[in-house]
Ligand SMILES: Nc1ncnc2c1ncn2[C@@H]1O[C@H](COP(=O)(O)OP(=O)(O)OP(=O)(O)O)[C@@H](O)[C@H]1O
């Protein structure tokens with residue numbers, strides 16, 4: 001295998017890794033907010049369910065969760081496993097990260113002073129307006145550093161998709177390295193993750209800077 | 216017609232009865248100060264009047280409209296149209312509670328535009344004029360974190376005023392300020408009094424209360440102990456409790 005072919009193959013793996021990354025964020029960032037709001041629901045059973053969900057997501061390895069999502073429907077309900085690999089991966093990642101993001105959002109929301117809510121209420125803002133216009137923008141600013149950490153972790157966590165034999169960068173690096181008895185694929189993969197995280201940090205810093213106009 | 220009409224309101228937090236049968240009316244153009252020791256229920260009274268706290272019993276009316284009243288079964292009910300009621304009053308907080316992510320002008324304009332649905336251009340004109348009279352003309356584009364405490368409080372007064380309330384409540388508007396900054400805020404409130412703004416002011420500034428008020432209310436232990444003109448209360452009080460409080464204050 002020439003270096004060119006190797007890089008090309010791994011390039012495809014990189015795109016797949018990018019796909020997991022993007023879909024996970026796309027799903028878990030908003031879902032996390034819904035989870036965070038449900039966590040504060042006035043209906044007790046909803047609160048309990050959410051609490052249990054979050055604690056399971058955080059208390060068990062993501063690798064195990066992926067295996068459960070993939071094999072669970074097959075073993076438990078006899079559902080066909082064919083074509084289920086990719087949905088299972090995305091489902092596993094989204095649900096796991098939504099739980100982490102929900103906790104970050106919750107911390108951010110709870111850090112807002114009651115004075116902000118009271119000022120908005122006296123001025124006649126509706127609950128929705130208060131949340132969207134007054135609370136959420138401030139929450140986003142305060143949680144941004146924690147979100148950055150989580151996103152960087154996600155870049156690295158995407159490699160867990162290899163558990164389900166999905167051919168993203170990490171799986172391919174392992175395979176190619178074994179078949180070609182070469183160390184280079186690991187170096188390539190390492191550089192890829194590093195650069196990706198560098199880009200994430202860069203973008204997040206930009207966003208943080210853009211929100212720096214107030215305290 | 217009374218702007219504000221409170222009758223027999225009671226409020227407890229658990230076993231702690233904080234307001235014990237308080238009645239109070241405020242008429243147009245009146246400036247009423249509320250004084251009293253810490254924990255006497257002054258803030259709670261304002262918070263009940265501004266719907267931040269729900270009272271246990273009693274009636275609350277603005278502009279002769281029922282806001283909270285007792286039904287046939289002697290149960291307290293609040294009117295459904297709270298939005299309209301909130302348009303009648305403004306509240307200035309001790310610690311301002313400006314929105315930090317909004318500029319001064321946006322802090323002042325946002326609610327009139329998005330709550331009252333007034334025309335932005337018209338609101339802006341009014342807001343800028345008000346900022347001007349409060350000596351804040353050059354701070355319209357600043358963010359709250361760039362302002363001094365006194366400026367913050369003046370902005371929050373403008374924010375309340377731009378809603379065109381019938382009555383303005385103040386809960387210790389200068390207590391969070393450095394002593395050298397209280398003057399500028401008190402001056403602004405005095406200006407409003409001269410323009411016949413109806414106001415209820417909880418304050419620990421006795422000289423200020425004396426000079427600005429049409430009526431002073433002394434509260435203690437959840438009841439109104441005494442009320443009257445500043446002269447009646449500060450100089451000729453008939454109650455020992457009031458005298459004691461005022462004397463402690465002088466020292
Ligand atoms: N949300 C609350 N929960 C429980 N107790 C409360 C609450 N708010 C006020 N209280 C109690 O009610 C009593 C009156 O409080 P309030 O804040 O009305 O007094 P105040 O006259 O404004 O005092 P200060 O001059 O210190 O501001 C106090 O004993 C206080 O502890």
Ligand SMILES: [Mg+2]
Nearest residue numbers: 257258259386
């Ligand atoms: Mg108080």
